[in-house]
Amino acid sequence: SARALRCGTAVGAGTGIALPLLDLTGAVGGAAPWGCLALLLGVACVAADRYFGVTSGWMRDVATAQAVQRRLQALQFDWAAESVREVLGPTEGTAGEAAERCLTVLRRFSEDVTELVRVETADWMGEFRSGGAPVGVQAVVFPGAGRAAETVGGNGRFTVPPHGGARPNMPRQRPPEPR
Template sequence: MMSDKPGKPAPRRERFNPNALRWDGDNLEPSLERLFRFTVGKAESSIRWYDAKSRPKKRWAQTLRVTAILATALGGILPILSQMPLAEKASVLFNPAWASVAIAVAATALGLDRFFGFSSAWMRFMTTQMHIQSKLEAFQYNWMQERAAWGATPPGFEQAQAMIVNCANFAAEVSKLVEDETQAWVSEFQNVLRRLDETGKAQIAATATGAIVAKVDNGANCADGWRLTVAGKSPQHHRGESGVVSDVFPGSYKVTVSGEIDGRPVQAETMVQVPPGGIVEVPLTLA
């Protein structure tokens, strides 16, 4: 364990140089030990990395998931509470609109979890860490078994070659686990970006503005023209038999036309549904 006391330097980790290993008779055993420590150290370093990185992922995943659960539950309870008026004031306890806010909070929490990949990363990190730990323990037991086979005699060249192969195979297995986890992260991130792009395009298409074309068959009879009013839009003055209101978002609108024919006020109105990016013609007759 590193000391926290000032002035006491941390112990320096021995740098491993495979080219410095010597494989002649007297150096076989110490070289194998150095190779073993290096191979185990790399695996343990990967385990520590995944353990350290999984902790904040776990905290965020649990926080966002609990938030989503509580907000969803609150969204289901609020409409019921809104039907329970206070006896003294005869008013509701809660506005039912808060249920929509709670559901939106739950959806946002889940969306953040999916975008940043907290839950999936936590599970990937734990799984990879456990797999590396399992393979490390198997490798260590196998190494001890090989060492026991030496007895009191130093290892021979064939034994040394077999143990070097074991180290190489174990290191390759650890690297493959890390590579698979990284590839899973890349694939997940690409899928998230693709879904976000598709969602963004769908939202743009769903909110594309359209237009309302009012066709007033007796509009020409209004000597001073007629007024076209669409809910949420400024009134427009038109002459003739048609008028257009552009930049209308999708939804239901009340369309009203009014004017004077032979000094008599006339009016017509109707409800229209404007689809995303659609142009709606509205036939009207002033009366």
């Protein structure tokens, strides 16, 4: 449906521009009012796309799927590294420590994907509650557990964080110190 709205916008704009020009040249008489109607159709397609967030939702879906795919590739690489480490022999620790390293790899992957889903769900719920797609770009950072963080806007586009590309420093809450 995003493609249909984009095609409707293109057809409406193209027809809305072409019909008045044809009317000016005399090739088609009385086509100018139909050109205005075609432009109105194009604007209606853009408005529907913006309000319902069809294209932005599709872009967010693609960005999230790509982020999950990158996490899966990192899991496969980390798992292969642990498997090679086991094949070469227990040079680093006991079998229990090797199992703990494998569980840490799986836990990290699970936490990454859970965080991706949580952030995307929260973003979708916020968009749904507001009654339409967000007009401005709101940056969301997906943490990468030791890998570079990816910044994805509320509309699915990769964006630069505010303040010239530097992330603002937010104070962290520390646990109370023991007495």
